[in-house]
Amino acid sequence: GAVVSQHPSRVICKSGTSVKIECRSLDFQATTMFWYRQFPKQSLMLMATSNEGSKATYEQGVEKDKFLINHASLTLSTLTVTSAHPEDSSFYICSLVVADRGTNEQFFGPGTRLTVL
């Protein structure tokens, strides 16, 4: 399967600052990457679909101006949490679908734990 990395794995920041999370595909090209958020003891909630070379598609209820997504290349997508607040503290996970596999299997990164003080 595909190897997906995320950086940083853990970040603590002050309220009002912005935090950038990187998601990299190490061995496959991915035209589409996904960003999820998981609150404690809850399911993974899809935030947005990141498309290489075009604007991201956000799920209902997710503020696109707060969660900026940039899919700069076929192996890199970034999520920037702007003006972070304590309620943004969560576990953020990216995933990708390997092209031409004919399945919907997604390969997930290890996640980034964001804590906003």
Add this chain to the structure above:
Amino acid sequence: DQQVKQNSPSLSVQEGRISILNCDYTNSMFDYFLWYKKYPAEGPTFLISISSIKDKNEDGRFTVFLNKSAKHLSLHIVPSQPGDSAVYFCAASTMHTDKLIFGTGTRLQVFP
């Protein structure tokens, strides 16, 4: 509206016995289903999947059953091992989209 539900938040099974994890869905458009395993502070790991044209798919100790009329799927792990202890998520999608809708997860604990 939770389209994919896992009604059992936790399950405890003795090593060597069968673990059965259940998942229900409401959207009849779903035609592809996946099971993921997740450890704390890690991303989910793909386990097994099934398309709606099948009612069973088996991979080693893992078997997924799909009952389309009941909109229900289950994951069977046999024999269960302590290393299987994790949170298991079922997910559903349609083949024309890559988006996955996840269930709420079931925490499986396999004890010796």
